[in-house]
Amino acid sequence: MKHFFRKYYRDLFLGKRIFAGIGLCVSLFLFSFFLPWLGDLPYVFLGVLVLLVLIDFVLLYQTKRDVFLRRDVPDRLSNGDDNELQIYVENFYAFGIHVGIIDEIPFQFQKRDLWFKSNLKSGERKTIAYLLRPTKRGEYVFGQIRLYVQSPLRLVARRFNFGEEVTVPVYPSFLQLRKYELMAISNRLSDFGIKKIRRVGHSMEFDQVKNYVQGDDYRTVNWKATARKGELMVNSFTDEKAQHMYCIIDKSRAMKMPFEGLSLLDYAINASLVLSNVALVKQDKSGLITIAEKAGSIVPADRRPAQLGKIMEVLYKEKSRYLELNMEALYTSIRGTLRQRSLIVFFTNFESMSALNRQLPYLKRMAKYHLLLVVFFENTELKVITEKPVLDVEGIYIQTIATKFAYEKKLMVKELAKHGILSILTPPEKLTVNVVNRYLAIKAQQKI
Incomplete structure (x- = not known):
């Protein structure tokens, strides 16, 4: 029982559709007291709902190779700038899935609503990019990434935990x-x-003597070099x-x-x-x-x-x-x-x-x-x-x-x-x- 709890129950979450189904089932049982013609319909509906939940559970846990996720973080972040981070996710299920991703970013950003949603077909890969702007230098600790996967039925969700804590330094810009x-x-x-x-004038640091080109200052003409070379030469200065x-x-x-x-x-x-x-x-x-x-x-x-x-x-x-x-x-x-x-x-x-x-x-x-x-x-x-x-x-x-x-x-x-x-x-x-x-x-x- 303890093994089952660790393997399945801890990472199993109910979706919105199952709550809607339970609500409808309760309503049918309630109305059956006043409307006898409903007969066994509430029981049938409840049985179908339970069956669909079991099918959904089997779909999510049937395979050993399910999904892969990786967070790509730079070796360091730039303070005061928008830094791009990426989340790479790949679907190995035999069917399309709906995913929700929670990234545990450092507490310095004070964001608790970093939630990404996406749909992936079987074998599809996606990269989700987002920006973070740190405003203090120092060490920032990134936690795990929580990935919630739902089958096309979307009655239950399976949670996957990826990655370990990563410390990233934030340097000046x-x-x-x-x-x-x-x-x-x-x-x-x-x-x-x-x-x-x-420029107010020429720098005192001489660079070279070069051929005159249109636009050069006539005051920099080197007449001795011009006489030796037979063509117009000018002095070039540098900073x-x-x-x-x-x-x-x-x-x-x-x-x-x-x-x-x-x-x-x-x-x-x-x-x-x-x-x-x-x-x-x-x-x-x-x-x-x-x-x-x-x-x-x-x-x-x-x-x-x-x-x-x-x-x-x-x-x-x-x-x-x-x-x-x-x-x-x-x-x-x-x-x-x-x-x-x-x-x-x-x-x-x-x-x-x-x-x-x-x-x-x-x-x-x-x-x-x-x-x-x-x-x-x-x-x-x-x-x-x-x-x-x-x-x-x-x-x-x-x-x-x-x-x-x-x-x-x-x-x-x-x-x-x-x-x-x-x-x-x-x-x-x-x-x-x-x-x-x-x-x-x-x-x-x-x-x-």
């Missing part, structure tokens, strides 16, 4: 990274909103290479604020990963520093092939803290790590002018030795409040305060510019494009 990498290699960054920057670029990420409580599911820290991590990759494609040296109430991780600038992997491994583990940013520790780390003039892209956030003024002395010292670009965030929720129609006095008060905070953000940009510090005030969703734009502009203008 490498899907976005690949997208921008391909654009950088093919010089098509403008397809994603990256602007082409007009200066091996310049140092560091992304500094603030992990303090100012970066915990969420926008569209992602915290500001995650936006900064995704953008810094893309920026580091673009810098490496441009043959610059890229590095990383993280900071909170104390110095965090440091990856010295380099342009070796493994550099991006090192940066990604560090960013995967980073978490926001609950304490204030320690600018003194950051300044000490910069002075101890950066041995030459570098471009510093500092991802942080200021919600008020007083917050900026507390950090300004350290920012001025950093800008004295390096080219400093401060990246902070526009509060898009405040923007919504300022544009919303006001209906009462309380609404006027709230809108006035929101307008004041939004205006203070613009004042911060002017205050930083007054001290020779570059800055970007950006909505979180446009962070990556705006940062890459500014990096390319700085390269074109030869500011480093």
Whole structure:
């Protein structure tokens, strides 16, 4: 009896049709008390229903080779992006089946209604694709897949359990990274909103002497080479290479604020990963520093092939803290790590002018030795409040305060510019494009 329970009863479920049949059977027995002419019809109906249930049971359990199912999960998921997962299912029954699939996805997604339905003919294979968008880095555990199979009668369902628990890491947005990498290699960054920057002059790094082609600048003609060769030759210049670029990420409580599911820290991590990759494609040296109430991780600038992997491994583990940013520790780390003039892209956030003024002395010292670009965030929720129609006095008060905070953000940009510090005030969703734009502009203008 225990063996029967384990093998059959535990994975056997009643379908909607059997409940409808039982309801109809009960109704017939009830009406037979008042309508004697029904006779033995309720008993006949009950017998037919029981027989059909037995036939359905035999159909589902008659064969050893029934169905096959597999979940295809990537080795890692990309944070903040839509990741595609697939469920492959194959029918080995001699008849068509109706299937229902429950995938036990990680609890971080907070989805309890991931239910797929499909019909499969005998011998048919199907692949069901769906998207998951994680919003936190870390380890995600996928459970089993529950497959419910019904025969054409659809009176009972047999459950199959496939797979074991699988742990998949969620890394910073490498899907976005690949997208921008391909654009950088093919010089098509403008397809994603990256602007082409007009060059102020020529780079000082000489590349080669080449034949003149239509469109080359006449000012670059090499007259000595032209005289020797007997045809027009021009000097070719290239971007200066091996310049140092560091992304500094603030992990303090100012970066915990969420926008569209992602915290500001995650936006900064995704953008810094893309920026580091673009810098490496441009043959610059890229590095990383993280900071909170104390110095965090440091990856010295380099342009070796493994550099991006090192940066990604560090960013995967980073978490926001609950304490204030320690600018003194950051300044000490910069002075101890950066041995030459570098471009510093500092991802942080200021919600008020007083917050900026507390950090300004350290920012001025950093800008004295390096080219400093401060990246902070526009509060898009405040923007919504300022544009919303006001209906009462309380609404006027709230809108006035929101307008004041939004205006203070613009004042911060002017205050930083007054001290020779570059800055970007950006909505979180446009962070990556705006940062890459500014990096390319700085390269074109030869500011480093």
